[in-house]
Amino acid sequence: MAVVLDPVLAEVLACPAPDHGSLRVGTPEDPAADALTCESCGRIYPVEDGIPVLLLDEAVTPNADGGAESPQT
Template identity: 90%
Template structure:
């Protein structure tokens, strides 16, 4: 099931990485995933119980789709 966010909230949310890209719902391989993907760096942030977890340590790399280890903050 795809994440449903208030449009205003989705517009103001941004990737916490230094590039601060906007976030889109889903992942590159699964547009219905409970996740948000940065449009600039490709990091994927989980959405748990409807709440985006925008922590670099919890993000996954879109190419590997596994947790980033040693992600700098």
């Protein structure tokens, strides 16, 4: 199910990383994913129960070969 965000909230949300950018709904592989992707650094943040989890520790980070690295636990 795709994430549905209030348009005002969508405008103010941004990636918390130093190289932050605006966030878009979904992932590059799945535009309907329950996630938000930074348009600048490519980090993917989960959306749980309709709430974006904008924590760097929870983000999936893209790696050099185009894949992604899961958050460390």
